[in-house]
Amino acid sequence: MKDRNKDGLGRRSFLFRTGLAAAAVPFLSNSCRQGTLGTKTDAGDSFEFAFLTDIHIKPEMNAPKGFQMAIDKVNGLNPDFVITGGDLVYDVMRGNFEKSESLFSLYKDMSKGFEMPVYNCIGNHDLFGIYEESPEGPDHPDYKYGMWERHFGDTYYSFDHKGWHFITLNSLDVTESKRYKGVFHKEQLQWLAEDLNKVDKATPIVITTHIPMICAYSQLNGSEGSRTVSNGFEVFRMLEGYNLKLVLQGHIHWKEYGFVNDRFHFLTGGSIAGNGWKGRRHNTKEGFMKIKVQGDDFTWEYVDHGWENERLKTANTGIEVGQG
């Protein structure tokens, strides 16, 4: 049920399709490229897609204006589709039903402005009612993944595009002390094994996860706790022998690239919202990733959607607070 190639939307899923690409936009010149990846360039299909993460939409702080700027920028670039990296809203972890529902509705309504399909990923701020301070609890039908599933469908799924296989994972669960934790739960790993069984070993694979599977943040900053999923290694083991190309990650609100052992690449995709729409987080400018695929290779660049200039005009600045 989690193969979006079969029914287009999957069970209870909601995929925004408001239009199709009208004209190809040439990829930017080599001078703009931030990475040239892969080992060979085959003739064949080429396409582009955008990766937007940590949107943190809310009515305050001119956030809808900033998100609309990102949508307009994406539409101007005209990629085949958009993948989001989680934390679509800010936030529903602590919220009551009405407020939380209004945030997801705001995201859904605004996302209809994308002129191409959008494949959403769940983030920690999208988990409904999980915190102690929420007036709702585990007995609510929308608890944890429920509200997200009702609006967007399965929290993990896959789809194919022009010979590449895209897998979106749910990297979140809840601790006994009612906090979120980064983990791939067992049921999902069973599904992933079944999904990979259907994939040719030569097919390029892209994984999307909100909580990173690899990240240097803690090593660089000495912060407590892990910023990565606790069992990412299980997914990497399952992908041994497959043509894993790229892991797309969110959550940290910073930009990070790595190439592991000549095997696969990872990108942590900055953020749309920066520091809660008030400024850069970790000195990373607000933006998103544009990825161009050509044959078995890809290149990437970080695109500024103009929010920094806009928020400086409107004095949308503030002290950094925890909004990972």
Ligand SMILES: [Fe+2]
């Ligand atoms: Fe976030």
